[in-house]
Amino acid sequence: MFESARAALPEILSPPFRRVLWKILALTLGILALVWIGLDKVIIAQIAVPYPWLATLLSFLTGVGLFLGLAFFVAPISSLVAGFFLDDLAERVEKDTTGSSGRALPAGQAVWLASKFAAVSLLMNFVALLVFLLPGVNLAVFFVANAYLLGREYFELAALRYRPLAEVQDMRRRHKLYIFACGFLIAGFVVVPILNLLTPLFGTAFMVRIHQKLSRDDGLAIPYAR
Numbered sequence: 436m437f438e439s440a441r442a443a444l445p446e447i448l449s450p451p452f453r454r455v456l457w458k459i460l461a462l463t464l465g466i467l468a469l470v471w472i473g474l475d476k477v478i479i480a481q482i483a484v485p486y487p488w489l490a491t492l493l494s495f496l497t498g499v500g501l502f503l504g505l506a507f508f509v510a511p512i513s514s515l516v517a518g519f520f521l522d523d524l525a526e527r528v529e530k531d532t533t534g535s536s537g538r539a540l541p542a543g544q545a546v547w548l549a550s551k552f553a554a555v556s557l558l559m560n561f562v563a564l565l566v567f568l569l570p571g572v573n574l575a576v577f578f579v580a581n582a583y584l585l586g587r588e589y590f591e592l593a594a595l596r597y598r599p600l601a602e603v604q605d606m607r608r609r610h611k612l613y614i615f616a617c618g619f620l621i622a623g624f625v626v627v628p629i630l631n632l633l634t635p636l637f638g639t640a641f642m643v644r645i646h647q648k649l650s651r652d653d654g655l656a657i658p659y660a661r
Contacts, residue, residue: 436613436616436617436620436645439641439644439645439648440620440641442640442644443528443637443640443641443644444637446528446531446640447633447636447637447640451524451527452524452527452636452640455517455520455523455524455636456632456633456636458516458520459516459517459520459632459635460632462516463516463632466516515549515550515553516549517549517635517636518545518546518548518549518550518551518553518635519545519546519549520635521548521549521592521635521639522539522540522545522596524636524639524640525537525592525593525596525639525643526539526596528639528640528643528644529596529643532643532644532647533647536596537596537597538596538597539596540595540596544595548588548591548592548595551588555584555585555588558584562576562577562580577626578619578622578626581618581619581621581622581625582615582616582618582619582621582622583615583618584618585618585621585622585625585634585638586614586615586616586617586618586619586621586642587607587614587618588638589618589621589638589639589641589642590603590607590614590617590642590645590646591603591607592638592639592642593639593642593643593645593646594606594607594646597646597650606649606653606655609653610649613649614645617641617642617645620641621634621637621638621641621642624637624638
């Protein structure tokens with residue numbers, strides 16, 4: 436596990452991964468900017484004040500509020516955007532580690548996985564907010580939930596490139612504790628602002644290696660390799 440993590444860490448800073456990271460950041464910021472502008476126009480249009488300076492102040496306060504609110508959605512939106520590039524990243528890792536690559540996911544399945552990544556990220560950000568607002572809640576709950584969900588999602592991404600869903604689920608059940616433990620390493624990225632944008636890159640590079648390791652441990656062939 437730790438050997439795979441050590442190998443994955445420098446890879447997420449390699450040129451192919453950096454190119455994908457810039458695409459993710461550009462598209463994420465573009466989406467957030469459009470949402471910000473749209474919400475600002477809607478809110479300002481609904482506010483009628485007699486003084487121009489008051490309208491300017493309200494516009495400023497609205498912008499600050501929207502900025503703080505949209506910051507909450509940076510990680511989920513970046514996860515949604517990243518979901519459309521993770522197949523390419525997985526292929527890069529596969530070629531670097533085994534010299535071959537799996538089968539690209541069908542478009543519909545890729546969209547579904549991207550949506551799941553975004554939903555999981557949104558849920559985790561919401562849980563993090565609750566933990567922040569309720570200090571009596573142990574932070575361990577956040578890590579446990581993150582480890583389970585992220586470990587599960589990124590393992591599925593890596594394994595589905597080689598195996599049908601039923602086989603992936605069976606493999607995940609056999610190694611559920613190991614995959615859960617791997618999820619803690621991915622969860623470590625989520626809690627650090629800015630660094631959490633690298634979560635999809637590390638999760639992909641890491642879990643591709645974990646799938647390969649578990650396949651070898653089980654004595655399983657890797658179908659669909661090309």
